[in-house]
Amino acid sequence: MTDFFNEVRQLADVTSRLTVLEAAAAIFLSFILTLCIAYLYKRTHTGARYSQSFVQTIIIxxxxxxxxxxxxxxxxxxxxxxxxAFSIIRFRSAMSDPKDIAFIFFGMAAGI
Known part of the structure; x- marks a missing residue:
């Protein structure tokens, strides 16, 4: 039984370590995916209040x-x-369109 727990512990240790190359690849991939999401938002936006900073926010x-x-x-x-630490951050602007909130979550999911 202890062999099983040792193997699980070793597996968890391997999955928690990330090389610099893998981390850079993950960041680059999330950047490319969020660029695609931002482009999709830009192409499908139909409202009167288009904001370039919102598109940049999706990417960031x-x-x-x-x-x-x-x-x-x-x-x-x-x-x-x-x-x-993040709980002290307050967002001052309210989202008027539910589609904007969906794109924010879409960008966050690409980052995850």
């Missing part, structure tokens, strides 16, 4: 989520620390 949010996921890894203590 996806890459930031990717970096945060790399930093957290399998460490629960770091995850709770980051949740506490």
């Amino acid at each position: 949010m996806g890459v930031t989520v990717s970096v945060v996921m790399i930093v957290i890894g399998n460490n629960v203590a770091v995850a709770f620390g980051l949740v506490g």
Whole structure:
């Protein structure tokens, strides 16, 4: 029984380590995916209030989520620390279109 737990522990240790090349590839891939999402948003936006900063936010949010996921890894203590740090951030602008919120979540999912 202890052999099983040792194997599981070793497997968890291997999955928690990320090489610099793998981290750079994950960040680059999330950047490319969020560029595609931002382009899709730009092509499908029909409202009167088009904001270039919103498109940039989609891209930045996806890459930031990717970096945060790399930093957290399998460490629960770091995850709770980051949740506490991010809880002080307040967003001043309200989203008027539900499609905008969906694109934000789409960009975050690409980062994850």
